[in-house]
Amino acid sequence: MENDEIKLLKVSEGEEGRLDKYLSDKLEDMTRSYLKKLISDDKAVLVNGNPAKPNYKLKPGDIIELAVPEPIELEIKAENISLDIVYEDNDMLVVNKPQGMVVHPAAGNYTGTLVNALLYHCGDSLSGINGEKRPGIVHRIDKDTSGLLLVAKNDNAHQKLSSQIKEHSLTRAYKALVHGNIKQDSGRIDAPIGRHPSDRKKMTITDKNSREAVTNFRVLERYGRYTFVECILETGRTHQIRVHMSKNGHPIVGDKTYGVKKEEFNLTGQLLHAYKVGFIHPVSGEYMEFVSELPDYYMNVLDRLRNFI
Structure with missing residues (x-):
């Protein structure tokens, strides 16, 4: 608890509504399900100094105190998830991502992503330029957007594809x-x-x-x-x-x-x-x-x- 990050938020006029939805709207790097866990299971959220439920109805002037646990470095695991591969060679892939699939792991959402599927399919053959949570990912599309993505299998391919995006x-x-x-x-x-x-x-x-x-x-x-x-x-x-x-x-x-x-x-x-x-x-x-x-x-x-x- 002593290493938790404390966030203080004050509810403004027009921001009334459920506590979990308010926090989900304010904190883009946390999913609503993860925030519900912090509220209900971890008792990490106080409203006006008191524990609250996810469906607590916020009012203007309410003070929210959120204790965000120190990030735990989790190993991103390979998962046997079906991939729609449009093209593949020794250097890259073109993947058709379905609607509803997240591209890479984030807080509260470490499984079921495109990266988890790629790790199973490619093993160690993914570029490391974007770090261990985004191996191979050259560019992204939103969770609820479908369609084609480029994936690099090595750093040379990643750099050359990324430069085309910049140019x-x-x-x-x-x-x-x-x-x-x-x-x-x-x-x-x-x-x-x-x-x-x-x-x-x-x-x-x-x-x-x-x-x-x-x-x-x-x-x-x-x-x-x-x-x-x-x-x-x-x-x-x-x-x-x-x-x-x-x-x-x-x-x-x-x-x-x-x-x-x-x-x-x-x-x-x-x-x-x-x-x-x-x-x-x-x-x-x-x-x-x-x-x-x-x-x-x-x-x-x-x-x-x-x-x-």
């Missing part, structure tokens, strides 16, 4: 279904993205502590109240497409963080799919490009909308 020469294209009817056929969103000032789990368009972010989009189909678009990244910021489309007035369907509160489709995540990746192979120098079909749940929504046109 904006690596092709990363997504397909998204968004709310509203986008009138222009194409567009370019150039707006810097940084951490949200009051909600650490969210990103936002801001000039403070931000980085350049550019998304190009092209309309593929229109369905009245919805638009199907292709988004091509010039940069790769956290939540970039989700933030840009939302701030542009067209949030992605199913996006529980940046989208609308009530959806007509029963979705577990946003309809955003990394469908194309193109790059120069780190060893052969050959340009390679791969395409992934939309998942069935995504196609079902599009088919439903097309039938009503």
